[in-house]
């Protein structure tokens with residue numbers, strides 16, 4: 001339960017004075033009844049202004065902990081997709097994964113119906129870093145961080161942007177990239193003579209995967225997480 005004027009101010013981006021004025025004018029309802037008491041303690045989900053629910057959110061933003069064996073597509077006749085993992089209460093038209101992980105890659109996938117947001121997350125020009133935890137078949141050479149920082153040239157001649165690599169075990173590393181070329185991490189290691197044996201995306205920008213999500217589970221992004229990505 002929260003004060004009515006606070007709810008109205010936050011939900012409709014109004015100053016407290018304008019929120020109070022709206023309430024006093026009779027424009028605000030609680031559970032369908034007009035309420036003119038600014039200090040009334042009410043449940044936000046029961047509040048509306050001019051009939052528009054205070055909790056109305058145009059778009060949906062989900063954090064999914066992708067398991068292995070699921071593809072990052074909106075639909076597939078043959079394979080299980082990340083959208084198939086979205087529980088019924090969040091199902092809606094137009095949901096898609098903002099960025100793709102390979103079928104065998106696990107971890108953070110953002111699912112949304114907001115195309116502009118997805119573009120901003122994915123465009124290399126926006127510099128939103130994606131963080132990956134990587135395990136390799138052979139020891140990670142000590143000079144690999146410098147090579148990644150200089151920009152790796154893939155076998156087909158494609159040049160990657162500078163990437164940060166931190167060695168965190170004999171055959172383990174954390175890599176941050178700002179672009180999303182096809183199989184990029186695997187190909188960056190391949191170009192340096194190593195194979196990736198396990199790959200997990202652990203963060204998008206400053207938002208880390210919620211480790212309390214079991215593989216296959218998702219939850220809505222919190223307001224502060226969304227803020228960090230907007």
Ligand code: URA
Nearest residue numbers: 101102105183185186
């Ligand atoms: N790089 C890869 O090689 N695979 C992924 O799934 C993501 C990044």
